Amino acid sequence: MSQNPIVLGLHFLLELAALASLAYWGWTTQSGIGRIAWSAGLVVAAAAAWAVFRAAGDGPDPVVAIPGVLRLVLELAILGGAAAALAAANQPTLALVFAALIVVDYVASYDRVVRLLTGG
Numbered sequence: 039m040s041q042n043p044i045v046l047g048l049h050f051l052l053e054l055a056a057l058a059s060l061a062y063w064g065w066t067t068q069s070g071i072g073r074i075a076w077s078a079g080l081v082v083a084a085a086a087a088w089a090v091f092r093a094a095g096d097g098p099d100p101v102v103a104i105p106g107v108l109r110l111v112l113e114l115a116i117l118g119g120a121a122a123a124l125a126a127a128n129q130p131t132l133a134l135v136f137a138a139l140i141v142v143d144y145v146a147s148y149d150r151v152v153r154l155l156t157g158g
Contacts, residue, residue: 045146052143053088055136056120057081063123084116093154106154114140 039045064076092100093109104112117140124133144151 039146039149042146045143048139048143049147052117052136052139056117057084059120059124059136060084062129063127066127084119087112088116096150096154106157110151110154 060080061077064078064080065073068076090101091104091109091112092098092102093106094100094103096106096109118137121133121137121140124130124136
């Protein structure tokens with residue numbers, strides 16, 4: 039199920055929304071040069087971590103291979119952190135919708151989650 043184009047599209051859109059949410063939090067909660075630094079820095083750090091640390095057999099070849107469990111923890115930290123950032127930026131409804139979509143995404147890609155958790 040995780041290779042279904044709709045599920046893959048949802049996951050990709052969540053990745054993009056997470057980056058946008060982190061940038062939004064940095065922009066709305068900081069001032070002056072700090073808002074640019076936080077916005078850009080969070081986006082670059084999250085995108086780099088997402089791209090570099092991958093589990094073998096889960097998409098393109100990893101730059102740095104990590105166990106599947108750690109990959110899930112990384113993803114959930116970024117996605118969950120983005121939901122928390124929305125809540126902290128006074129967007130509680132958007133944060134709840136985003137969190138619900140994260141749950142839908144991982145339920146829809148249960149086969150990938152099981153594969154990453156079991157190393158298979």
